[in-house]
Amino acid sequence: MNTTLEAGTGDDAVLARIVERCGPAAVVPAAETATRALNLRGDTFAPLPLIRPGNTAEVALVIRLAREAGKSIIPVGGATGLVDALRSATGREWYLSLERMRRIERIEQDSRVAVVEAGVVLQTLQEAAAERGLLFAADLGGRGSATVGGMISTNAGGERVLRFGMMREQVLGLEVVTAGGEVLDLMAEVLKNNAGYDLKQLFIGSEGTLGIVTRAALRLRPAFAGHHCAMLGIDLDHLPRALASLERGLGGTLSACELMWPEFIELMTDGADAPHRRPLGTRCEAYLLVEAEGGDPEGDHKRFVEVLESMLEGDIIRDATVAQSESERQAFWAIRNDIPRLARVLGGAVGFDVSVPIATMAAYVAELRAAVAQEWPQARVVVFGHVADNNLHVAVTLGPETEAQAKRIADCVYRGVTARRGSISAEHGIGLQKRDALHARLPAPVLALMRRLKSSLDPDGVLNPGKVV
Secondary structure, eight states: OOOOOOOOSHHHHHHHHHHHHHOGGGEEOGGGTTTSBOSTTOOBOOSOOEEOOSSHHHHHHHHHHHHHTTOEEEEESSSOOSSOTTSOSSSOEEEEEOTTOOOEEEEETTTTEEEEETTOBHHHHHHHHHTTTEEOOOBOTTTTTOBHHHHHHHTOOBTTHHHHOSGGGGEEEEEEEOTTSOEEEEOOOSSOOOSSOOTHHHHTTSTTSSOEEEEEEEEOEEOOSEEEEEEEEEOGGGHHHHHHHHHHHTTTOEEEEEEEOHHHHHHHHOSTTOOSOOSOSSOOSEEEEEEEEESOHHHHHHHHHHHHHHHHHTTSOSEEEEOOSHHHHHHHHHHHHOHHHHHHHHOSEEEEEEEOOGGGHHHHHHHHHHHHHHHOTTOEEEEEEEGGGTEEEEEEEOSSOOHHHHHHHHHHHHHHHHHTTOBSOSSSOOTTTTHHHHHHHSOHHHHHHHHHHHHHHOTTOOBSTTSOO
8 A cells, every 4th residue: 555645735745744643554545545345335435535543642633634724524434334424525525434443442241341442343342242251232234344433423223223222322431532633531331320411422323423433332231142033924914013922922032123025035035146045935925033032042942932833823923934043043134134135136226224113114115115106117115124123224226216316216215204203314324315305304493403513513514524414
């Protein structure tokens, strides 16, 4: 990697100062960033410099130098987002990645706390916790590339939200660099802390627009001894009843409940190149992937099977297959989490993550399908999601859609969400892609307050300009 920069004037002079203070590894020139993947769709980075500080002090230095030079910062995590959060809005940005800040500083086994730098990859943290008999509860399909800082910045959800909540519930404390280059020490390591304003909450889910998270104190839990997984076939009008039966019957051990419509299962399992096997022979209106986790493997498994048998007898579900081994369990999850295959098969799909009440999910999807079919008969609508926490992922593909069509599709998707008092962003954030839709739907006083907050914490627009507000 060539990081030779001439100490002249303008941007090059500032970048040269960063190299001088932080070392040659701290700057990747703009010409070399274009080979990096920008998101899961395979887009690449804009030709902007990528700054890679090695510690919090260097992050603060970079922010101060950028501000003095009239530059802005786009924070980069694992680049697994889908809302154009890493797109340049002004052309005057630099990328800032914490990929050199990946230390797990310590794991306190008795206190069940992990203190980590924000560049730590989710899977790395999960494995380190597991070695000590502990669990970091947040989990998602992109665990091999998603970073702790990125997950905090978007308040990521994932597969265990039903039981353990969003990323917000995993965070005990934060270290944050402000737009002025100050370091805020909010690194509490206790569950209960009512000492003044809970300032860390400002930065969780703010997509790097209010501050850059550099370190975190995270909550861990005891690891589970048993994992019990099944794929269920259901009629959609039984969905709320099915979830209630699982939660009641499994006595608090239900950790995940993923909903998939038939089109999703078919894309993953049909065709000569399909890497997955269809788990149920019965074609149903929808499929639930459920997992219960507990400390009594034999007793929990017995109860798990009994609950499913009772649901079959009561016609709450139509079919079920229980994973008989860890490899079968992983095979079930591979169907749900093979998002790269979904993106490859669908091609130029427009993707959304929305929240709607569970009781209205089936009606919402039926209404959306009808609206899309009326305007774009050739379109494919694929739906799946984390049903228990209201989250649906929707993909609509027309082939090479125009920007105007994409906006019309978004209006179509969001219309039913707004009518049901749901959310146009369940877990991926706003970025650039959803900004206009957010502004059109927020009450004016709420949007004004968001703008005042941004202006107060970042008056010069240094942090992720153009995103969210």
